[in-house]
Every structure is written in structure tokens, then in C-alpha cells.
Amino acid sequence: MASGRRLAGSASLMRASPSASEEISRILRGELSTLEVGDAVTALFRERSLVGTVRYLGPVAFAEGEWVGVQVGAGQGVCDGTVGNTTYFVSRPGRAIFVPVRDATPLRPRADEAAPSGVPSPSAALGDQPSAAQHPSPDSASSGFCVVASYAGVCERGQSPDQPNKPNQDAVVMMEAPEGRADTLLLCVFDGHGDHGHLVSAHLERRVPAILFEHTDDQLAADPGGCARTALAKAEAELISDPTVETGLSGSTAVVCIVQRDVVTIANVGDSRAMLVQTDGRALIPKDLTADHKPTLPRETRRILLAGGELRAIRYPDGEEGPVRVWCGGGSDVPGLAMSRSVCDTVGKRAGVSSEPDITTTTLTKSDAFLVVASDGLWEFMEGEDVCTGILVAHGEAARAGDPASHLTRAVTELKAEAVHRWLEQEGAVDDTSIVLAEIGFVADEAETADHGGQGVSGPAADGTSAPDEDTDRGAPGAPATAAATSSAAAAAAPVAGTASA
DSSP states (O other): OTTBOOOSOOOOOOOOOTTTHHHHHHHHHTTTTTOOTTOEEEEEESSSSOOEEEEOOOOOOSSTTOEEEEEOSSOOSOOSEEETTEEEEEEOTTTEEEEEOTTSOOOOOOTTSOOOTTOOOHHHHHTTOOOGGGSOOTTOOOSEEEEEEEEEEEEEOOBOTTOTTOOOOEEEEEEEOOTTSOOOEEEEEEEEESTTHHHHHHHHHHHHHHHHTTSOHHHHHHOHHHHHHHHHHHHHHHHHTOTTSOOSSOEEOEEEEEEETTEEEEEEESSOEEEEEEEOSSOEEEEESSOOOOTTSHHHHHHHHHTTOEEEEEEOTTSOEEEEEEEOTTTOOOEEESSSBOEEOHHHHTTTOBOOOEEEEEEOOTTEEEEEEEOHHHHTSOOHHHHHHHHHHHHHHHHHTTOGGGHHHHHHHHHHHHHHHHHHHHHSSBOOEEEEEEEEEEEEOHHHHHHTTTOOBOSGGGGTOOOOOTTOOOOOTTOOTTOOOOOOOOOTTSOEEEOOOO
């Protein structure tokens, strides 16, 4: 990651809790014991995250330490071998895991289908391993609240054969409120475009946090979405009035996430995206928090047409038709934006392109494991399910390496690498890619804290998180007054991570 940027800002955060890390560990520990004969499962290999969908007929021990998920009939992916007429995938430590496929048509045996011979039952092979049913539900009753507990992020320049020296037009913010202010965590992604897109995103990176924290704590608490809207509007006005920045055909997306204890307020402009990763104790499930601003959305189409703009796609040299874009009226060849909202892009404003953000508010619950904020360098060729898979694989690798605290940095590295692989495979070039991954933890209230000997927060620190910085003493978002917190930043060529311990 030699071309990665050092991310400005870090955070003093809560110790992470079992809500994310332990839930993933439970999924991994229960990967076989929670499966039923006939389930569709996904084989996840380190070499490539997704190997294929197979049919689970029960674990089989061909040798000590080997567990085998068996594929019979139709399937996809490359098998490990064949025993008789049975094709199988092998899961060894550090090699692969089997995870239930959600939303897939169950491949359960029909009532008239004979059970396979020579395959021991799951219970016989697994002995007394715990099942998911033995673990508490993420939503089980408990008094307290959720917080963002730790984070990691990467912001890396893309690859363009035609423009080898093209600057990184993405920018990322991961920071908390200044000293002495109410606990607020800010996570942002800006994806610039156009000749001066890098200047636009860099200005937003600097000025949006500064303007946001010009508001008083009371103002931020009462209307965080309004404060974010004001910050974006002021930063945009500064850019448009700057004669050194060409904003007519340059602009940026913006995803501004303001985390105040268990409330996440998001201001979104464009096609960068924020997503929650939730857990039901057996799998990770994606949940979009923002919707891409595309000109084909009815409300966006109406605004553009009323402003006199036009919508049409262009055909590429290979004959493929590209996405619908926004153009000024009269058959104009500008601006040609593939999104309907953007910061700046003043030419596009004449065609109905808007910089007004959508504001959404989400209250975190114990079912929420991670918050993902990323540019379309990640989302262009990866779905939410792919992101969940990357997180799950990285967590397993960190656990097997005896370094569970590294699971966030491993996850952003894994996701970035997979995004690059897909871009090269599909386009022969790579877009700038920014990914922020935040882990969500649970903080017990005072009564529960007293029952546990004064320990109000639990999480990755118990699994071996890095030690706190000695010179950091600031409280974390939503933390009890006695909780200490730390921040850390990695070098430019590595993902940036922030962690804390109580």
C-alpha cells in the first residue's frame, strides 16, 4: 500500500465490546455446529474470498484436524478432491471456513431422497461443540448503550494506465471533537472528480470538520444533521469563490457521519455510501444507511428535468452503453455527471444537479456490529454481502494468527485488495478507494457495571488489543468518567487504526 495516504485525525474511543468481535468469533466457532444437513454454505478461502456455494452433508474427518463440507450434484467453485463419487471442499485452520448462505434457496434433501451413506451425523462428528442457540442473542435484554469502539481506515490512489500521475482524489476524516468538547466522533469520505476534484475533496476534508465544530455542543446535540448541512454548504461556498479552484466541472461526493454515543447522523451527497453490518449470531448482514444519488431515481429525474437538464447515456467504443448521465439542455456535452448530487459542479447546477445532502439518523443497537463508510472504489464491484465476507475472513485470519486486535486493519486491507482485484478484472484500471470500518461496542449502565466489579465496557482489549498511548487521557464517546481512551495512527503506507481501552 505504498501509495496510501496518511489520514489526518484520529479518535479517542471506547474499548470495543462483544457486540462485534465476539459475535464474529461465535459465528466462526459455530460454523459447522450450526449447519444442518442439506444447507447451502459458502466456502471462504484465503486465496480468494469466495470459492463457491456447496451443499453441506455433514462434517467428515478424512484425517485428524480436517473437516470436510461435501458437494453433491450441482455447485460452483473449484473442489479439493473426490473420494469415490463424492466431491468435497476441505476446511483446514488458516485455509477455509464454511459459512451458511443467507437468502439462498435451501438445498435440503427431499423427503424421498436417500441420505448419503458413510457420512456421520454432525452431532456425532462435532461432539459437544457449542451451537449458536447456546449463545445469547445480540438483542437480548441488557441495560446500556452502543458506541463506536474502534476504527480503521485506508485511502489509496487508484491505477490508471492513461494517467499514471493522476492524484488521489479521495479524502477521509476520522476524528473526534476537540479537547473539552462533548464526545462526538466524525467519520467522513469525500470522492472528488474532474480536473480539480482532488482540491475539492481536500478542502472538504479540512473545512467540514472545522466548520462543524464551530457549532456549540448544544447546537450539535440538538440538530447534528443541520450542522452537517451548514458545514457542507459553507465549505462549498468557499470553494466556488476561490479563483484558484475550477469548480465548474469539478466536485466531490460527501458522506459525513456524526456519531454521538449511540446515535449516527449522516449527511450524504453523491454515490459514496455508508452501511451497517449487523449480526444475528449466525451471520453478518448488510444494511444500507444511504442511497446513491443517481439521476434515474424518480425524485432526482423530476428535479433535473424541471431545471431544463437532460438525461442520456453514452455508448463506449466497445459498444457497451454506460450509465445515465446528467447534461445541460439543448444537446449539451457537459457536465456528463453519472450522479445527480455533488458538492460544487456549478455547471451541473444549471441542469438540476444539487448539493443538498440527504440527512438520516440511526440509533445503534446490539445487533449492529460494524459501520462501513466508503467511496465507490469499494462499492462499484462489491455488494454489501461481499463486504461482510471480507470482514468475516479477516476476523478469522486475525484469530488464527493470535492477533485478534488486528481484525479491523486486516479487514480494510482485505476489502481494498479485493476491490482492486475486481477493478482490474473488470476495467483494467482502478478507482481511488477509501474505506472506513468502525467497530460497534456495548457499554453497560452503572447498575450493571457495579455488578461486574466496576468494569463497564468489555471487548477486544480482552482479546489482546494494543496498549493505550501513554500520553492520552481523554474520555471516549459515551464513556463513563473513569474510562481512559487512546488514539493511534499508522504510517502513510498502511491502514490507519484507532483503538481504546478502559
